[in-house]
Amino acid sequence: MPHTKQPAVLVLADGHVFYGQAFGKTGTTTGEICFNTGMTGYQEVFTDPSYTGQILIMNNVHIGNYGVKDSDVESNTVKIRGLIARNLEEQFSRIQANGDVDNYLKANNIVAIEGVDTRALVAHIRTKGAMNCIISSEITDVEQLKAELAKVPDMDGLELSSTVSTTEEYELGDAAAELKVAVLDLGVKKHILECLVQRGAHVRVHPAKTPLSRLKEFNPDGYFISNGPGDPAAMDYAITTVKDILEENKPVFGICLGHQLLALANNIPTFKMHHGHRGLNHPVKNIITGQCEITTQNHGFGVDPEAVRKHPDVEITHVNLNDESIEGIRLKHKPAFSVQYHPESTPGPHDSRYLFDNFVSMIREHKQ
């Protein structure tokens, strides 16, 4: 019964306090608060490296109902820094599951709080914007928590990719495949790599700070710039690598952070959004084909729409139907394109997976 559980406290940087019950590991955690409106796929979200440094509110009121399963992950560990929910479930339905979410969070050292009025909290974040927060199930003194919270650095200007990127190179797919893709891993999701491999690519995944010279040793037919956490503008090393990659005139595809880096490499600035887009229902229109797609999104930074529109060599391919933000671009004189959203869509609707087909076709055409 929830009321017999240990109490837990959530304090926001603007001084607001929310109470609930402890779940997962007992302890204290800090990070930037964000919310995700998706109704399925909590485990994929927890393990998505792009959530590094974030404390996540799941708007959906029951989390944990179908347990956790080893194959539903985007990386090997849980990447969120903390979890906030209305009802976290210890018991689950799914026969195929490998365990329950409470033990999963404990095993991954994740502090969570449940019983929170998440709707009021989300409305607050929607109005006030993203901010840092602290959750604790061991310290109940709000003043002490505020003091701890003051020490947490701002997400703006924070480089995080190198903390989640692979440290060793590794290869996936058939080594004899005719398509070779060099992946710059800035926090890549497993299913992105799977989408490439499924389409017949042999990929080599490289640490975030790998220079072009090393990428080229793989003899790639195309380059993939991955998703990842943190502020893209703080990633000089990656911006340089993307600029160098573009000089190669080979097909380039970027997703999310990769999209922002492609923009930055073309001198288009990025900015920190008020509270980001995170969920599985974001409407995007492909203005080249006129078709619409329901997309998975997870980003707290965006590319400057004015700068994109004015850029002589960059063309807008996708726009967001809610707020008209830039969702996709391509270079007019180079085989390079990128999207702000997540076409691998794990979790989420599979409407945008055609982009991987487009990338593979682009590579094939380019090879001839």
Added chain:
Amino acid sequence: MPKDNSIKSVLIIGSGPIIIGQACEFDYSGSQAARSLREEGIKVILINSNPATIMTDPMMADKVYLLPLTVESIEQILQENQIDAVLPTMGGQTALNLSKEADELGIWEKYNVRMIGVDVAAIDTAEDREKFRQLMVKIGMAVAPSRVANSFLEGKEFAQEIGFPLVIRPSFTLGGTGGGFVHSKDDLDAALDRGLKASPIHEVLVEKAVLGWKEYELELLRDKNDNVVIICTVENLDPMGVHTGDSITVAPAMTLSDTAFQEMRNKAILMMRSLGNFAGGCNVQFAQNPETEELIAVEINPRVSRSSALASKATGYPIAKIAAKLAIGYSLDELKNQITMTTSAYFEPALDYVIVKMPRWNFDKFKGANDTLGLQMKSVGEVMAIGRSFTEAVQKACQSLENDAVGLGYYGKSLMKSDELMEYIKTPKWDRIFRIKDALMQGTTIKSIVQATGIDRWFIYQIQLICNMEKELATYSIDTIPADLLKDAKKNGFSDAQIAKILHGDCTDDQVYEKRKALGITRVYKMVDTCSAEFEAKTPYFYSTFEN
């Protein structure tokens, strides 16, 4: 390209008298559609034989005809009015059948009226179970194995081939009369005989029964450019074998992983596209084997259906209103979300609450009727409850049934012993959920209840939580109950009257109310806003709940 300007006046056909399976839902969709078209400056003429409806209020349409739903009436209306198009998808099967009849007689053509928002060929394929099965096989979508039998001997042969349990469905009978489940060989002869006799062409479909599989329903919208959105996913608490109209249903789906849900979403879209090119609403039903997560298609309705009204209320997304706009040529990306008014209508609603629909039966008014639930819908109405948890929503639904249930936690205790209860809940009846609760109160394990009912263990566990709380409440009186427990009880949907009955000692609901008011445990109001609070809502509706 926005709306088709050649359409200046539209005829909407209502659903006629209220019958089981076709009730006020179509009044709701018809009214919404009328409003939606008039908003566009289109003249709306409406026909319905049932005056006890909102849609026939004089202010709903430019002209209302209270006439029998016959071809003669349609001709009369067409003679008296200049009508450009007819929208037959808002009045259920009755309106569709009438439009098809008028079409076959060449009436629409004679008066130069276009049928909009419908693809008759798609409806015909979906209605004909054999055609539907063949189409599914063609697109690689699994369905329950079945064979069409034209004789007793054939029926027996196919039954052997498919194996028990089976469903027998006579062809061309209304509302599934003469059909049913056959659990063993002993019952086969009688069931086959009954089915063949019920069919005017002496034909039955012998189908494998997938009893105990989980049942789901998806509500889709599609525009003329083939943009598709899933408005709502509804999970049936009662497994396959209980008609969705008689099942307790829950939204959003509670027990689906993203991998399982996306497979369903992909297949629903594939099925809809395979049927034709209509713009408007569509409903797809699936069964999922919980052991393997294997999916089969149960049914597709390429039109606004009974469940669209529920999906609209559950999500805040006005399906019929938008479907009417799609029928006159708009695409989804040209329309606005009707609740936020700033974001796009091309999106999939996100819920931050739980919806529970509970059917209401009136078996006491139909003396002698068989009260076992099955292939055919028997409920006469339903309630929909909203809560910030399943436990809260299910209790609110019980409280709204207008019977003696003051919640799931307390309902005139059953006198049955636990083994009797276990036998009883094997058969789905109107009071099964109350008897499951009784069995749990007596200490029956979740596992045995899952085995007896086929209901997913997550739901039974949630009912167990309610039982545990009831037991704990029962150890206190109004004077001794701790504030935290009282608050938790309210968060889990216990009504004041229910708490008053459970607490020991004399206690009234007023006392419970006063006590919790003094403790500051009061209702808060939350919005149904289609987007989980992501955007500001301009025209939401509200529900009450309890928060910390």
